[in-house]
Amino acid sequence: MAAFNLTTSEPSTFILNGIPGMEDAHIWISIPFSMCYIICLLGNFMVLFVVSKEQTLHKPMFLLLCMLALTDIGMSSCIMPKALCIFWFRFKGITVEGCLTQMFFVHAFAAMHSAVLVIMAFDRYVAICDPLRYATILSNARITKLGLVGLIRAVLFNLPVPVLLRRLPFCTNHVILHTYCEHIAVVKISCGDTRVNRTYGLVIILVTIGLDLTVIGLTYVLIIRAVLRINSKKAHWKALNTCTAHICVMMMTYTLFLFSILTHRFGQGIAAHVHILLANLYLLVPPMLNPIIYGVKTKALRDKVRKYTCRI
Template sequence: MAAFNLTHSDPSTFILNGIPGLEAAHIWISIPFSTFYIISLVGNVTVLLAVSKEQTLHKPMYLLLCMLALTDIGKSTCVMPKALCLFWFRSKGITVDGCLTQMFFLYAFAAMHSAVLVTMAFDRYIAICNPLRYSTILTNARIAKLGLVGLIRAVLLILPVPLLLRRLPFCANRVILHMYCEHMAVVKVSCGDTRINRMYGLVITFVIIGLDLTLIGLSYGLIIRAVLRISSKNAHWKALNTCTAHICVMLMSYISNLFSTLTHRFGQGIAAHVHILLAILHILVPPMLNPIIYGVKTKELRDKVGKYTCRM
């Protein structure tokens, strides 16, 4: 307790409280969380290794899958090692700089993840609406450039978030009622005027999600129009089937993100532990399921992963 009080009064340190009201169950809660994290790492690393080892998978669609896997690994790894230390060893302290760094990388990876989903929608649009020019429009080099644009956008949009927080004074009670440095949870610890921080956080959420969902919706609108022009119903299903994996991943990612964000900001009637559990599940569950979804729906990837794992 003395060590806790010492850390608690340290002006360069925040205290991560974990899941309020469920502190006694932290060890038990850590079991499914650590399991999800391990499955996510194994699945995404397997995808990365299979694509890197197999020359036949060096195509735009699989390069995008690798980008998606990297952002999934990045998001969950920003949070889980520190969260598990909190659960297992009651290591609650985190420096202010460490907290802001965690926040920056978490949201930057999330923004990059969204950009990859937009690029995947564009990939499906070209594959269905302009298949004869697919190989000339979407080259590996162009995919790499689009990935770089997504990275630059993420850095430029997210960098002001920790910088705006850095200028704020923080209260003597420096306890963050969360298991990681979530933006709004840190904002609530400040004793200063946080209107700019709150507004910028909300604007960024709707700019990234709103713009990206609009672009994805436009791509799928054009895809549906092209599919409806095909006379054969079998061709309809075959064309749409190539999009099912992306649609599942996209819906899972955006719905969980929006629900977690909006309930944390506006769901005052929802218990704190529900907010936090929703937030951590949003970080853990999509990265765990994404490689499974693409493995099931993409025969070529499934075959190569099976071949690669058999070699091991």
């Protein structure tokens, strides 16, 4: 691996500036951020605890919920501890290795999160379009294998990101205008040729998120076509109702992601703090709301959560 070319003093750290222009408000911004993070951890750990304890929930759908909970915890935990250190204590320094490591895990967890949403769409497709063979097609073992495929894809596609960044020269500017080491934010402070980095970042988005959205879209076209063939309106509603939680989670996740990516790459006229707030919301709000949405919409999970919370 090539050496990291820095200035003659060769500093070993970058400076995460937090939210530019809003430094005086960092302590106030940290309040909703920390509350969202706490809710995220409580909700997702509750899902993991309840599903692990209840034998009746050891089914493909709830295994997928556990995968989603793990990616939610990972996404938010990659950024929030450091962000809160910046907001509360002004600890803005981060080592080069720490920065690249954080970047890899942020993007890998995001890619894995998208993969889980694709598997969930396939799960809903089989449940509605081929319910008699559901247990045969989607066993726990098969769901686990699909999850491993998503994990391998996330790792292999995102591993070159820090490797390519490691080769870039960073001259006098080591201040990253962000709360975490987001790929494009780090690329922007390099004084070298960043075309390869920018192109590869765009390729990852197109191959992972673009492909995942296409697959999910096609899956729901098939689901809607199958539902419309059912004569009973009550059956229509019942079938579609099983998809509402997934649709809510999917819409929230991809909408925030696309807003964050598009404003960061192409929104030169948008204020820097808007870019950064959107990027943080994408990694914090869906992980916070996902267990709440599934807890409300999934009766079996809701009943088991109530069972354990009533004991406290």
